[in-house]
Amino acid sequence: MLPRTSPLPSTHIHIAATTTTIPPTLTRTLHTTPALNAKVGAVKGGGVKGGGKGSKGSQGRQTKRSKKNKGDLPDPRITNLLVSMPRRVPAPLRFARNRALRHWTIHRAWLLYQRQVREAEERQLERMHNSMYAACEELRKMSGPGPRAEGYLYRVAMEKKGVYKNGGIPIEYARAQTETPAREPWNHGWTRS
Numbered sequence: 001m002l003p004r005t006s007p008l009p010s011t012h013i014h015i016a017a018t019t020t021t022i023p024p025t026l027t028r029t030l031h032t033t034p035a036l037n038a039k040v041g042a043v044k045g046g047g048v049k050g051g052g053k054g055s056k057g058s059q060g061r062q063t064k065r066s067k068k069n070k071g072d073l074p075d076p077r078i079t080n081l082l083v084s085m086p087r088r089v090p091a092p093l094r095f096a097r098n099r100a101l102r103h104w105t106i107h108r109a110w111l112l113y114q115r116q117v118r119e120a121e122e123r124q125l126e127r128m129h130n131s132m133y134a135a136c137e138e139l140r141k142m143s144g145p146g147p148r149a150e151g152y153l154y155r156v157a158m159e160k161k162g163v164y165k166n167g168g169i170p171i172e173y174a175r176a177q178t179e180t181p182a183r184e185p186w187n188h189g190w191t192r193s
Contacts, residue, residue, distance in 0.1 A: 095103055136154060144152030164170065 136157070139154040139157055140151050142153055143150045
């Protein structure tokens with residue numbers, strides 16, 4: 001079996017007057033960060049749990065101070081999302097064979113029922129549309145009252161005069177269409193001048 005070669009340089013340890021070379025495969029087996037880019041002095045207090053006189057308390061106070069003096073706080077929307085999101089993905093539901101079959105049957109029956117309701121509503125709308133279309137066609141072919149020409153009643157029916165009362169306009173045109181609602185949705189104090 002051939003020895004593994006690594007793109008990382010070998011590490012030299014200088015102890016007193018002797019130099020020992022350690023192959024890179026032994027020093028960086030689990031890390032992907034090259035040794036030159038790793039943080040220097042990451043462990044404070046000499047790496048001992050006690051760390052020395054007042055090390056834990058002073059470090060804690062120091063980090064709190066530095067966090068206080070840091071710039072802006074994070075966006076509250078992101079904070080809210082991070083708090084409300086689960087920490088890990090829940091395991092998928094696993095049903096036994098009979099329960100899975102029962103679940104599938106009920107689900108398919110529900111989808112079938114929804115499709116039947118949707119198609120019944122579509123058929124009803126189509127019947128209403130066809131009925132209105134037939135009535136409009138009759139109006140268009142019919143000659144008007146008295147000496148009026150053919151199609152007069154159809155044109156009068158399609159004019160929609162007086163529908164919006166006193167020269168009004170459709171509610172869709174009451175204000176400019178915008179992507180967001182107004183700050184004040186309705187002005188209750190408004191009166192006609």
